[in-house]
Amino acid sequence: MSAVNLEKRRSFDQIAWNAMRYSGVLLIFLAFGHVLLQDVIVGVHRIDLDYVAMRWANWGWRMYDLFLLAFAFAHGMNGVRQVLSDFVHQERHMRAVNVALLVVWLVVTLMGAAAIFGGVRPVQ
Amino acid sequence: MSRLKTALGGYAGYQGREGHLAFLLHRVTGLGTVLFLTIHIVDTALVYFRPELYMDAVALYRSTLFGIGEVFLVFCVFYHGINGLRIAAFDLFLKKNWQIQTARSSVRWTLGLTLLLWLPATVIMVRNLLIHNFGLFGG
Numbered sequence: 001m002s003a004v005n006l007e008k009r010r011s012f013d014q015i016a017w018n019a020m021r022y023s024g025v026l027l028i029f030l031a032f033g034h035v036l037l038q039d040v041i042v043g044v045h046r047i048d049l050d051y052v053a054m055r056w057a058n059w060g061w062r063m064y065d066l067f068l069l070a071f072a073f074a075h076g077m078n079g080v081r082q083v084l085s086d087f088v089h090q091e092r093h094m095r096a097v098n099v100a101l102l103v104v105w106l107v108v109t110l111m112g113a114a115a116i117f118g119g120v121r122p123v124q
Numbered sequence: 125m126s127r128l129k130t131a132l133g134g135y136a137g138y139q140g141r142e143g144h145l146a147f148l149l150h151r152v153t154g155l156g157t158v159l160f161l162t163i164h165i166v167d168t169a170l171v172y173f174r175p176e177l178y179m180d181a182v183a184l185y186r187s188t189l190f191g192i193g194e195v196f197l198v199f200c201v202f203y204h205g206i207n208g209l210r211i212a213a214f215d216l217f218l219k220k221n222w223q224i225q226t227a228r229s230s231v232r233w234t235l236g237l238t239l240l241l242w243l244p245a246t247v248i249m250v251r252n253l254l255i256h257n258f259g260l261f262g263g
Contacts, residue, residue, distance in 0.1 A: 021212035028205050035201050039194060040245045044185045045256040049178055052171050073165065076158030083151060086131050104162075112165040115172035123176045 053120040142231035153200035
C-alpha cells in the first residue's frame, strides 16, 4: 500500500474517532430523551399508529427523530466497524466489511428518513 | 479462526479491573443497542411503507419477553451513554484523568450513575408490564 493511502486512511479514522465522541455527547440528549419519553413515560402499551401520527403532526418532533436517526445509526454502524476491525485483519476482508456496512447504513437510514418525511399512511 | 480466538481470548483474559469491565460493557451495550436500533428503524418505517403491519410489530414489543428485553435495552443505552460521556470528556478535555486511579474511580462513578438512572426507570417499566400483561395494580 502506498504512503498516500495510509495517510488518507489515518485521517478518515481520525475524523471517525472525533465524530464518535461529538455525536456521542449529542446522543446523550437525543437518545436518553427518546428512551425516557417513549419507554418510561409513555410506554409501549400506549404506542400505536395514532400515537405516531399525533407525534409527527409536530414538525419539531419529526426533526428530533430525524436527528436521532442520523446520529444514532451512523454512530452505531461505525461502532460495529470498529469492533469488527478487532477481528478482521486482512485488508480486503475489512474492505468488504466496510462496503457491507455502508450499504446497510444507507438503506436503513433512507428507510427511516422516508417514513419520517412521508408520515403515517392510512391502513388500506 | 485463530485470530478470533486471539481477540476473544484478549477480551476474556486481560486483567484490567475497572477499565477492562468498562471496555467490555461498552462493547456489549453498544452492540446490543445497535442491533435493536436497526430493527427499530425498520419497524417504525412500517408506519409509512406497510401501516397495516405496524401493530404486529408493536404487539411483539408489548409481549412479556420483549418487555424484559426492554429493561435490559434501557440499561444498555444508559450505561453506554454515561460511559461514552466519560470517554469523550477524558479524551477531549481531561486527558490527565486517564491516570489509573482516577480512571478506576470514574468507572465506579459511571456504574453508580447508571444504576441511579436505570433502577427508577426499571420500576416504572416493570410496573407497566405488570399492569398491562398481568392485570395487576388495577390493570
